[in-house]
Amino acid sequence: MSAIHSPLGLLLDVDGPIASPVTRTVATPSIIDDLILLAGANVPIAFITGRSSAFIREEVIAPLVAAGLPANLRMYGVCEKGAVWFPITAEGMGDTVIDDTVALPQAVVDDLRTLVETRFGDTMFFDETKQAMVSVEQRTDVDHASFIAAQPAFNQAAFDIVSRHGLGVRYGDDERPDATGAVPFRLDPTIISTDVESITLDKDHGAKRALAFFAESGPLPDVWRSVGDSRSDYLMADHLHAAGYDVAHVDVRPADGILERPYPVIVMGEQIHDEAGAAFLDYWVEKLQLR
Structure with missing residues (x-):
């Protein structure tokens, strides 16, 4: 896998951009389809969330596996803002580590x-x-x-x-x-x-852990996007920016206040939450000509 170019890396919050904050499920089918297409293009994808590993297994990973994750992929989960982590394969969730x-x-x-x-x-x-x-x-x-x-x-x-x-x-x-x-x-x-x-748990902590995991399987992409609905989600992009990557953050709930940052902050027009998340993923699927 290390010889295959990764055109993009994604650090994704779950509540908001992936799972609906109303239904607490992945309610937009295109999100699952597009995540599978991006994973098949060797895009490293990390879910960095405050949610539990059980929630991610049932509401995110199970639909991905059912829809057909590729055999070779770079996917990772960091739950409880960095206290719990695990790899994700075509078979599902790998061994889970808990920081007691x-x-x-x-x-x-x-x-x-x-x-x-x-x-x-x-x-x-x-x-x-x-x-x-x-x-x-x-x-x-x-x-x-x-x-x-x-x-x-x-x-x-x-x-x-x-x-x-x-x-x-x-x-x-x-x-x-x-x-x-x-x-x-x-x-x-x-x-x-x-x-x-x-106080040691936060989204930059999760981003650091995810990048270290992805580095074990090959070169990291130069271009990264983080996506979230909370002000704390900007910390994912803060970490990537400090590490020297080409990064932008996608804010799917900008009404809470767009933070001033030294990197671009993107909003998806009038769309918010998982509608904005779906539009963002669709944009990259089209840009990378994956369908």
């Missing part, structure tokens, strides 16, 4: 689960598939406004629980250091969830 050093203590996890069940279960659920971080997500049968209304109270209660266990934690501008003065954890709210996680 960044995980929350079990007692904290248990208290956060109880908090959801006893006070916030009418609008959100505890994601039991996470292996290192904690995620609490909007229920799919609840309207978004109800979740957004309840989320600040949950965030504050979760912040108090983590701090009460003696862990240093940050939530917005509020910091509560541990006994040593350190703040190793944070709350990270999104439009459909709140994550409680190590």
